[in-house]
Amino acid sequence: MRVNGKGLIDRSRPVSFTFDGTRLQGFAGDTVASALLANDIRLMARSFKYHRPRGVLSAGSEEPNALITVKRGSDAEPNVRATVQEIYEGLEVRSQNAWPSLGFDALGVNDLAAPFFSAGFYYKTFMWPRAFWERVYEPLIRRAAGLGGVSGTASAAEYEKAFAFCDLLVIGAGPAGLMAALEAGRAGVDVILADEDVQAGGRLLSETHGVEGLSGSDWAARAIAELASMENVRIMARTTVTGAYDQSTFGALERVSQHHAPSKDAPRACFWRIVAKRSILAAGALERPVAFQNNDRPGIMTASAVRSYLNRWGVAPGRNVVVFGNNDDAHRTAHDLRAAGVHVAALVDSRPDARVTGDFPVFTGAQVCGSTGRQGLEAVTIRTQSGTEKIATECLAMSGGWNPSVHLTCHMNGRPEWRDDIASFVPKGGAIPGMVTAGACNGAFSTHGALAEGQAAAMETLEALGKKGAKSDLPDAEDTPYRMSPLWAVGGTGRAWLDFQNDVTVKDVKQAAKENFRSVEHMKRYTTQGMATDQGKNSNVNALAILADVTGRGIPETGTTTFRPPYSPVPIAAMGAGAQGKGFAPERLTTSHHSTVKRKAPMIEAGMWYRPSYFPVPGESHWRQSCDREVNMVRDTVGVCDVSTLGKIDVQGPDAAAFLDFVYTNTFSTLKPGRVRYGLMLREDGTVMDDGTTARLSDTHYVMTTTTAAAGAVMRHLEFVHQCLRPELDVSMISVTEQWAQFAVAGPKSRELLNGLLDMLIDNDSFPFMACGPVSVGGVDARLFRISFSGEHAYEIAVPARYGASLFEALNEKAAALGGGPYGMEALNVLRIEKGFITHAEIHGRVTAFDIGMERMISAKKDCIGQTMAARPGLLGAEREQLVGLKPIGAVKQLTAGAHLFDPENPATREHSEGYVTSVGFSPTMGVFLGMGFLKNGRARHGQTVKLVDHMRGIETLCEVHGPVLHDPEGGKTRG
Amino acid sequence: MGLSCMIRKGVRPVVELLAKSPAEGLLPYAKGAVELSELALGKAASIAPFKGQLDAVEKALGQGFPKVGRTTGHVVWFSQGQYLAIAMDIPDALGKYAAITDQSDAWCALELKGAAAEDVLARLVPIDLRQSQFKRGHCARTQLGHMPLHITRTGNDAFRLLSFRSMAGTMVHEISRAMDLLAARR
Amino acid sequence: MRLICPVCGERDRREFYYMGDAVALQRPEPDAGAAEWDDYVHLRENPAGVTRDLWQHEAGCAAWIVVRRNTVTHEVLESVLATDLKGASA
C-alpha cells in the first residue's frame, strides 16, 4: 500500500512492469520489491527446499527470499534479488521455483514431508544404492529444490572488466563513508567512493532523523554533490565491493545497465579490480531476524526493512503492523508507521525493562511466538507473562539487533571479535592491511557515531598517505544509544527459521549438535546453514548463537564461519568478461593470411597462430588428395610455405657465441658467419626442450629459430640463463619473429624459383647447404637461409613483414609457373616424417637427446644447460624408449598416433607396452603410411616386427621397425 | 661464398614488393569520445647498449637516453636495458657499442585519442594510467588484454600503443569493442 | 596479488611468470656430484612462511627477479633483480 507524502520515489514518473504476466505500476525509484508491496503483493517466491510461500525479509542486497527472474529468452537473468532490481518501463519479472504457479505450488507437498528433510537428510538418505545417485536422487533433488533456471540458450549479454587505481577506496556511502570521502577528498587525495545502492546515503535514506537540520537524504545528496565537484573523487554507484584481496586489491561489481531495458552494446555489469593504497570500510550493518515458529510467512520482515519501505519508497507493507524486537531501534519502526498514519497493532519488546511510549499497544517482556496465514501473514501469537494472545496483522516488523557487516575484513583470513554490549561481531583491526573500519560496520550505530568514525578514519588514512587533513566540524546528528538484550530464538515447538534461503531451522542446528557436529564449520556443512547465495548474511550469527547455547559454550568460543569473497553474487560472465573469442586468445595472423584464406585453405591453430592445413585445388574433395599432391609437388618441383610463425630471436653481443654454447648442447662459437647450424636445447634436467637452426650473421650477431610452439618458453629460458646463471656474459636478446615474414621455398626447382625473383643470382657456390646471407628482392633487403625441413633442396627467405603479403604472392606466381605452389601443414608434416625430422610430437617433454639419437650432439668439450643431468643413469641405454620409424607390413595398413607398440607375441595390455607412436602420415612418396614413435631399445631393433595397437580406435597393425629417416637418407637431395 | 659470388641481374628488380601496414583496412574507428587510428612508426630499431657502453651510445647518437618508463626525443625506454629509436637514423658505428635490431615491421602502432581514451584503456590495460601517475612522455611495458603492449602517453588524452604486428586484428577488435561498450553506457 | 618489479614498479601478478624457489640461481659446477645436482634440480622446501622465489616480469621489462614473500600472510617483503644478486655474489 502506497503511503501519501512519503518516500524518495518520483511520483511524476509512473513505470509499468509485469509480474508473472500481470501488468503492474510503480514509480521511478522503486525496486521490484517496493513496487510489489505497493501493489499489495506479499507472496514473491517459494523457498528452496520446502517450497514455502515467501515474501521479502529485507530491503537490501542481503535478501534471502525474494529471488526473481527478470527478462526472457537468452536475456533472462535468474536469482535476481527483488530488493535490488530497479523497475523500468516494460521490465518482465517472473517468480521462481514454483510450479504451476506461485500461488499454487505442487511441490509445496515437500513442506508436509518436512520431517524427512531435516538436517543431514541428503547424507543419510541418499547413501545407497550408489547407482541411484545419478539416475534417481540427483534429478529428483534438482527438480524439487532449487533457485531460478538457466534459459538454455547462450546469453548475448555483454559484460565488462576494468581496472581502477586510487589512493583511498571508501566502501559504502552511508554517513560514515560520505564523511570519510568528504574529508579525504577535501585533502586532495584520489578517492574512489563505491556504494552498492543507486543513491548515496545508506540508512539515511530510510530513516526520518536528519543531519544538520536537513533530511538524511538531502544531506547525503549535498555531500555527494560536493564530492562530485572534486576532480580527485570518483563516485561509483550501483557498485558492490565484493572482495578484499592481496596487496590492497579489491573486486567490485558495478551494475551498469540492469536498471533499464537491454540495449545494444550496453554491458550488463562491469567487474572492477580496484587497487587502492588505503581503504576505509563503511559497509554498515544488517538487521537480524528473530527465530520463532513460522517466522517466514510473507509479510514478516525486519523492522529496518519496514522503515525503508515506508520512508524511502512510500510503501506500507501492511495495513496494520506488529513490531517485535529486543532493542530500542525497533521502536523507530512503530513511531515512523504511526506518524505516517499506518495502524500499529502492537509493539512487542522482549525486554521486561524496555521503556516505550507511543500511541499503540505496547507489550514488554513479551515475545511473538507464532504466526498464521495461508499465503501471507494474517495473525501473530504473542506470549506475555499473562498468557498468549493472537493479534491480527498483515505485517510483522522484527528485530533481533544489528550485525556489523564485517565480511570484507575476513577475506584475508581475519577473524572478527565478539562484543557483548551489542551481541555481535566487530572487525578486528589490521585484518586487511591498509584498511580502517568506520561506522555501523564497526559497531557504531548512531548517525553521530558513524560521522565521527568516518572522519577519524579519514584522518588516520590521510596521515598514513603522508597528507595533512583539516578536520571539518562534525555535522549535527542523532546519537541515540543502542540498547539491546540478545534474543536469538523464541522457545516453542514447530519450525523456527534461521536461514531462509536454504530452509534451515533452529531444530536443524540443534540436531547437528546432537549428532556431534559441534564445530561451527561442521554444523554449517551438515545443515547447509549460510551456504546459499546470500551466504547467511541474516542468519549466521543467530545460528551460531543457538549452536553455542546447545553445546554449552559462549559465542566467542564457538567462533564464526569464514566469510569468503564475494560479498554478494558475481556472475561468472562478469569475472570472465572479455575472455571470450579473440579476448580469450589473441589471433596471430601471418602476412600471408588473407591470401591463404582467399585460396580456401582451411586454417588450423598453432598456439595463437593460424596456419593453413592445405590448399585445395578444383577437383579435390578430400584433404588427403590435397596433401598428397602438395607432398609430390615439393618432391618434384617446388612448394612455398609460410614459416613466419617459427620463433626468431636476435642474439647479439661480444659474448653471444659463448652464450649459445651454454644454452645449446652443440657448439656455435665455431660456426662461421654466413652459416647456419642445427641446434638442440635441453632443460636443466636433461630433457630436450626445443630444437631449431641458428644462423650466424656476424661475429657478434646470431639469429636463433625456435619451434612455433616453444617460442615464448625459449625466450624466457634464454633470459633466465642470461640473467640468473650467466649475467657476466655481454649479450642481449630480442624477438624478431614479428619483424620478418619468412617463407620456405622447397623442392628441386627452389633455386630456379628464387633466381627468377632475387635481384642477384645465387648458385651452389654462393649459397651452399646451410649457408645464409643478405639478398635483395624487389630492391628490398632480405635474408636467405639454405635450410630444409623437407629433405629437398630448399631455402627460407625472409623480408621485413610489411612486404610479406606481396612476396608470398610473387613466390606463388613464380612457383605456379614451375609447376609448384603453396603447401600447408599437412604436407609439411608428411614431408618431415618421410625425412625423419622431429617436432614437439616427438620432443614432448619426456625425451632425452639419447632417446632421439642425438646424444652425440652434447658436446663434451664444454658445459651446457642439461649436460650433467642428461648423463644420469637410467637416461642412457637399452631400457630407454628410442626414436624409430614404422612401416606397416601386414594386411592392415593404417597407423595412428597415440597407439602403443607391443611384441606381436604378447597381449596388448599396459604392462606389455614397449613404446608408442608419436607421428603418422600417409607418404605418397613411398605409397604407404609412415610412422614415428618411441620403442624400447628401438635402435637395436631395426628390421624387427612390432604390433601397433590403438585400443581407442580398434586398430591393430603389424609394423616393421626401421630408422627414422626413409626419404633420401644420404641427404644428396638437400645438398642439391 | 658471400655476396661477391652473386651476380647482379640488372639495374631493375624483377618484382615490385608492395608494403602493407599491420592494421591496413581496419582503421580509423571512432566511437563516443574516442578515436582509434593506425600510426606509421617509420624506421624503428631497438638499441641495447653493451656492458658499460651507454655513454658511448649516447655520444655516438648525440642524445641522452631516457630513464625507465620515460621518453627522450625519439628514443623511448623499451625493456630492461633496451631502447627503441623511432624515426631516427642509426649510424653504423653504433653497432660497436650496442645491439641494434630492426623493429620497423615488428609492431602494430595505434593511436588512441579522446576524452575517454583513459577509460577505454582501463578495460584492457592492468596498470595505473591516471594522468597524475602516467604523464605525457611516460611509457610502460605491460599487456593489452592478453597481448603484449608498449604504451606511451603522447598527450593529455592520447596514447601510442604498440603490440605485435600479427595481433593487429585482435588489437583493433579488443580496443574498438571496449570503445563500443563504454559508449553504450548511459 | 601484486608484485614489485625493481625496474617497473608495482604490477599485477598477471604480468609475472612464476618459476619457483630462487635456489635455481645456485647452479652447481658440472662435477659437483649427483647429490648436489639432484638437490638443485629436484628438491624444494615448501615452507609456511617466508619464501624466496624467482619470477620473471615477462609481460613487462623481462627482468628476472627474486621475491621474498610470506606464504601465510601473502605479504611481499622484497624484490631484487636476479642480476644484482648474482653480481653481489660474484
Ligand SMILES: [Zn+2]
Ligand atoms: Zn619490470
